[in-house]
Amino acid sequence: MITAAPEPRQSAPWPALRWQQAWRDAVRDPRELLALLGLETLAGRVSDEAAAQFPLRVPRGFVARMRHGDPHDPLLRQVLPLDDEMRPATGYGLDAVGDGAARTGPGVIQKYRGRALLVATGSCAINCRYCFRRHFPYSDETAARDGWREAVALIRADTGVEEVLLSGGDPLSLSNAKLAELTGALAGIPHLRRLRIHSRLPVVLPERIDDGLQAWLAGLPWPVTLVIHANHANEFDDTVDAALGRLRGAGVHLLNQAVLLRGVNDDIEALADLSERGFAAGVLPYYLHQLDRVAGSAHFEVDDARAKTLHAALAARLSGYLVPRLVREVAGDTGKRPL
Numbered sequence: 001m002i003t004a005a006p007e008p009r010q011s012a013p014w015p016a017l018r019w020q021q022a023w024r025d026a027v028r029d030p031r032e033l034l035a036l037l038g039l040e041t042l043a044g045r046v047s048d049e050a051a052a053q054f055p056l057r058v059p060r061g062f063v064a065r066m067r068h069g070d071p072h073d074p075l076l077r078q079v080l081p082l083d084d085e086m087r088p089a090t091g092y093g094l095d096a097v098g099d100g101a102a103r104t105g106p107g108v109i110q111k112y113r114g115r116a117l118l119v120a121t122g123s124c125a126i127n128c129r130y131c132f133r134r135h136f137p138y139s140d141e142t143a144a145r146d147g148w149r150e151a152v153a154l155i156r157a158d159t160g161v162e163e164v165l166l167s168g169g170d171p172l173s174l175s176n177a178k179l180a181e182l183t184g185a186l187a188g189i190p191h192l193r194r195l196r197i198h199s200r201l202p203v204v205l206p207e208r209i210d211d212g213l214q215a216w217l218a219g220l221p222w223p224v225t226l227v228i229h230a231n232h233a234n235e236f237d238d239t240v241d242a243a244l245g246r247l248r249g250a251g252v253h254l255l256n257q258a259v260l261l262r263g264v265n266d267d268i269e270a271l272a273d274l275s276e277r278g279f280a281a282g283v284l285p286y287y288l289h290q291l292d293r294v295a296g297s298a299h300f301e302v303d304d305a306r307a308k309t310l311h312a313a314l315a316a317r318l319s320g321y322l323v324p325r326l327v328r329e330v331a332g333d334t335g336k337r338p339l
């Protein structure tokens, strides 16, 4: 008997594949971005060379949260390739945090006791100009390349590893099937106790938190923490709140790790708003990072004295659980270094 194919679930609030469409539809031309924001006069400050090295990419939903006509918009500043990036800066390099030296296998980085980080993919839905992996050799170094075999074998062999971190690129840019393939292979490793995911997708492309992803998360055999990487309260809106609610519904613990960025969040109001807005969406502040000194990002740096002053003001203003730890990552250290 021939049966009719089931009707697609048109009414599902978060239909599968909607996120891939939104991903493909991202803005990639700096001049188009400026035109959308009524900022054509800024075109002279855009660097084609910087954009060629590390292309602009920003989902339209994130663009919609930028303020029209504001050249200082904190979301715009995070994504627009400016001529500032091409100025040489002493102390800024291609591998700012010593990823290369901490590599233990293809796409596997082990810096801290008990943890193994998998560079799951090089893909991101957004390209952040301050990204410490903007020069990372993703084409050679992703754990997914050989079907996860070598990465999983390394973790299985190292009985000291209790926590796997999925990083990238953005690990949630992988399909649900690919993620399930990885965690299926990891599930047989008896010494694993926790899974942590670092992803900016719940914020920059909230459509990604679809039914299939929610089901995958809910079915994992470990407690799961997801660290969103939001830098400014304006990055949150109703769609982000809904995505974060779906993650919490799947039993995921939500933390935020921000980077202190000049011109984006280097004032007390912005930092307090970020903590409070994130908490309202169910996210606890975790780290406030000093900038990793990656080539092309020096114009974002906030000096340590000012960082400490801001952090002290934040601690004086907010409840303790709303104050992230101010840290720097130093190549070769065995943990994040508090300032």
Ligand code: SF4
Residues within 6 Å of the ligand: 123, 124, 125, 126, 127, 128, 130, 131, 132, 133, 134, 168, 169, 170, 200, 229
């Ligand atoms: S989402 Fe994360 S990994 Fe991707 S470009 Fe931004 S900071 Fe880098």
